[in-house]
Amino acid sequence: MISLVINGAPRSLDVPEDFPLLWALRDILGMMGTKFGCGIAQCGACTVHVDGVAVRACITEVGSVAGSKITTIEAMADTPIGTALQSAWLELDVVQCGYCQAGQIMSAGALLAENPAPDDAAIDAAMEGNICRCATYQRIRAAIKLASRQPQADRRHQ
Amino acid sequence: MTTVSRRLFLQIGAGATGALVVGFAWRAAAPADTRPLLLGNYVSIDIDGTVTVRAPNPEIGQGVKTSLPMLIAEELDVDWDRVRVEMAPNDPTRFGQQDAGGSMSIHRNYTALRQVGAAARWMLVDAAARRLQASHGEFRTAHGRVHHSSGQSFDYGELAAAASLLQLPDPKSLVLKDPAKFSIIGTSRRGVDSPRIVRGEPIFGIDMTLPDMAYAVYVKAPVFGARLLRCELAAARAERGIIDVFTLKGQGDRHGLQDGIAIIASSWWYAQAARAKLEPLWDTDIGVGHDSTRYREEAHSLLAKPGTVLEEKGDVEAALAQAAQRLTADYEVPFLAHATLEPQNCTARVKGDSVEIWAPTQTPEEGRQLVARTLGVAPDSVIVHMRRAGGGFGRRLENDYMAEAASIARHAGVPIKLVWSREDDFAHDFYRAASYHRLRAGLDKKGRVSAFAAHGVTFAHGSEVAQAAGIEGNGFESRVVPASRLEQSLIPTIVPTGYLRAPVSNGLAFVRECFWDELALAANMDPVAFRLAALSNGSSSGGSFDAARMRAVLEAVALRSNWAKARLAKGQGMGVACYFSHSGYFAEVVRVRVDADGHWQVLNVWVAGDIGSQIVNPLAARAQVEGAVMDGIGSMRAEITVVNGAAIQTNFDGFPLLRMPEAPVVDVEFVMSAAAPTGLGEPALPPVLPAVANAIHAACGARVRQLPLTAERIQAARRG
Ligand code: FES
Numbered sequence A: 001m002i003s004l005v006i007n008g009a010p011r012s013l014d015v016p017e018d019f020p021l022l023w024a025l026r027d028i029l030g031m032m033g034t035k036f037g038c039g040i041a042q043c044g045a046c047t048v049h050v051d052g053v054a055v056r057a058c059i060t061e062v063g064s065v066a067g068s069k070i071t072t073i074e075a076m077a078d079t080p081i082g083t084a085l086q087s088a089w090l091e092l093d094v095v096q097c098g099y100c101q102a103g104q105i106m107s108a109g110a111l112l113a114e115n116p117a118p119d120d121a122a123i124d125a126a127m128e129g130n131i132c133r134c135a136t137y138q139r140i141r142a143a144i145k146l147a148s149r150q151p152q153a154d155r156r157h158q
Numbered sequence B: 001m002t003t004v005s006r007r008l009f010l011q012i013g014a015g016a017t018g019a020l021v022v023g024f025a026w027r028a029a030a031p032a033d034t035r036p037l038l039l040g041n042y043v044s045i046d047i048d049g050t051v052t053v054r055a056p057n058p059e060i061g062q063g064v065k066t067s068l069p070m071l072i073a074e075e076l077d078v079d080w081d082r083v084r085v086e087m088a089p090n091d092p093t094r095f096g097q098q099d100a101g102g103s104m105s106i107h108r109n110y111t112a113l114r115q116v117g118a119a120a121r122w123m124l125v126d127a128a129a130r131r132l133q134a135s136h137g138e139f140r141t142a143h144g145r146v147h148h149s150s151g152q153s154f155d156y157g158e159l160a161a162a163a164s165l166l167q168l169p170d171p172k173s174l175v176l177k178d179p180a181k182f183s184i185i186g187t188s189r190r191g192v193d194s195p196r197i198v199r200g201e202p203i204f205g206i207d208m209t210l211p212d213m214a215y216a217v218y219v220k221a222p223v224f225g226a227r228l229l230r231c232e233l234a235a236a237r238a239e240r241g242i243i244d245v246f247t248l249k250g251q252g253d254r255h256g257l258q259d260g261i262a263i264i265a266s267s268w269w270y271a272q273a274a275r276a277k278l279e280p281l282w283d284t285d286i287g288v289g290h291d292s293t294r295y296r297e298e299a300h301s302l303l304a305k306p307g308t309v310l311e312e313k314g315d316v317e318a319a320l321a322q323a324a325q326r327l328t329a330d331y332e333v334p335f336l337a338h339a340t341l342e343p344q345n346c347t348a349r350v351k352g353d354s355v356e357i358w359a360p361t362q363t364p365e366e367g368r369q370l371v372a373r374t375l376g377v378a379p380d381s382v383i384v385h386m387r388r389a390g391g392g393f394g395r396r397l398e399n400d401y402m403a404e405a406a407s408i409a410r411h412a413g414v415p416i417k418l419v420w421s422r423e424d425d426f427a428h429d430f431y432r433a434a435s436y437h438r439l440r441a442g443l444d445k446k447g448r449v450s451a452f453a454a455h456g457v458t459f460a461h462g463s464e465v466a467q468a469a470g471i472e473g474n475g476f477e478s479r480v481v482p483a484s485r486l487e488q489s490l491i492p493t494i495v496p497t498g499y500l501r502a503p504v505s506n507g508l509a510f511v512r513e514c515f516w517d518e519l520a521l522a523a524n525m526d527p528v529a530f531r532l533a534a535l536s537n538g539s540s541s542g543g544s545f546d547a548a549r550m551r552a553v554l555e556a557v558a559l560r561s562n563w564a565k566a567r568l569a570k571g572q573g574m575g576v577a578c579y580f581s582h583s584g585y586f587a588e589v590v591r592v593r594v595d596a597d598g599h600w601q602v603l604n605v606w607v608a609g610d611i612g613s614q615i616v617n618p619l620a621a622r623a624q625v626e627g628a629v630m631d632g633i634g635s636m637r638a639e640i641t642v643v644n645g646a647a648i649q650t651n652f653d654g655f656p657l658l659r660m661p662e663a664p665v666v667d668v669e670f671v672m673s674a675a676a677p678t679g680l681g682e683p684a685l686p687p688v689l690p691a692v693a694n695a696i697h698a699a700c701g702a703r704v705r706q707l708p709l710t711a712e713r714i715q716a717a718r719r720g
């Protein structure tokens, strides 16, 4: 039995130590917000927070996060940063297919927790690991700035 | 896709609680005596005033779950906030052609869905008119209420039950709104599913769960179409979490079930991990000789010989001989994968002959037919539920995953969710076909193109051009050049090919519009002015192509981008291209930076597009253009390489997609024209590729005629 703390609640799972957190969330716990995209830490669709840090759940073994605080998209609305991001995402109509967006919001959430007013370079660095196949990047960038009460203009190439 | 001639029948009926339910039925235009049996139900108005509108077409990120209901709500005169949108069931008899492809959703539904809304509104006015014994002319509607000139008014809910008993109007008698009075169409509305998406709610195909469901992977041959010779299953069966392991036989249909080994487990991960215990033996002989490098060599030998003439106008060889200046260039584009971020997946439950499927698909009805054929059951016993798709791009026009899931569920005896690994997804796509082109053109003394000859080499399955692998695009050369010829040669392949966002155009625009840039420079003319001059030629319109609309977007984008006037830093360049596809006219200008080592980055893209007289949802429309442009740029760095009949790229590490730091600033302007509104998922994509390549040439002098456009190719072209 592996004991995890997910979104504040203790959960115990009958899976081996090397079972990926992503599939524990999706298949064992029925929490579908965290998405599968690549399985090799290349796309960011599976991003969750472990003790506040953005990690890729597809390559995170449950045994390595026993006792850590795990936060998923399902609990993002419980934090001021999470609600600010979600409403910015809606305000700017970021979503196209939407499949990557949970992972994008998780990466953005970890960024804002560490840097309350990220500039373009900081956004590039924090978000580079999250693929959006629909390429909603322009609006993701603007939404992160809106959520952090900054002007939305992209200043990289002026 | 079948396009039967169909007629629209408005239909009405009472819902369970006395609601007004209006819709329309589609049926084949003949025979006249078959009455529509099913109740159309696009819109229902409940007696408590709830307005529910059903979105007929699959939502793959193109926004139709929002934009199509907007058309109904507009004519119904109801506030958008009051509309509840639901996904319609798959039922073409009631909802017409329910697919997502070809940027056709708005094109096909713009008038029909407005008529549905107008009919429902008419019924409500009719109910009020009867209640007050007044004529229709004494009423107006607004914000979900019917108002009489006396000042009396009724909420739609109050009239719904009475309206549901009335006769429908003749659709032809309905007067649709003057666009100047629109209050929903043409206004920005946010995606109806977005609040659920940002909270992580389980609405995608891959999120489907059923009671007692098991998880499946399906292991197919690494080589396209290879048959399974044998496989020992016991070792995989003994792994943790495994419920069953079995083999299935393919049915010889490239679009359906292939030979494979199904692993059923209590979690997808257990099934995936157990793959390592399989050592299947495949008959891979079929793949021998199917290599990207061999294809390329063969293409070049075919280009040296005459091909099959597809189009010919005038005597192109004579015109070339007489030209003041002649240019020849070879261009090439590679195979590409779709790489939807949500891997292919499908959930299936089979009980006896009855089959239920939940899938992210672009063609639910074709999927239903495929499942029926695969299992040998009647199509009527198959139900396909459309789930939100995490991207489509044409991949989900195919339903191979449905045939697999249904077959696996039947064999397993329990409902199963099949999920492809990313590696499965790259190995079993219907790829955008590679193609190889030799272009020759002549310029007269005034710098006008007097001859244009194109020879394209593409792929064949049997004697037919492979799916979506045609080389006849929408370039305007043949219209504006007095002598032209298009030839085609074919290479047999086993690689499955298919439609990728803006099919054919996504490769051909690069080939044609880069060459057009070469011609402009050879003629010593500005590339925008050169195109405008060609498009002013009297013969340049024709068929569905209107040269004036293309000129207008070119002029608009030149203005918007400050073309030929912008001051550029060292290493930067600007390029332009235009293309007509999916009924849309797009001209795009790109500003790019090329570093000394050949690495390039697109800094800005300016887009001007004309898709007709009305943009239904501007906020979402701009999103489609932003996405299409970045999708096109991203595709310029990627390729699928075929070796011995297999794709060698296995995941995103080998197939780069655009990421945040590379995302340019995209500026979008819609140029309005008088034409009927058309779709937007695709036509903004094709011109961006040549605009980037032309900008790279402007920045550093490197003319790269082969995709992917790598730094190495830029350096090689720079060296000459
Ligand atoms: S699924 Fe984990 S990074 Fe792609």
Ligand code: FES
Residues within 6 Å of the ligand: A095, A096, A097, A098, A099, A100, A101, A131, A132, A133, A134, A135, A136, B061, B341, B390, B391
């Ligand atoms: S919105 Fe489709 S992948 Fe990001």
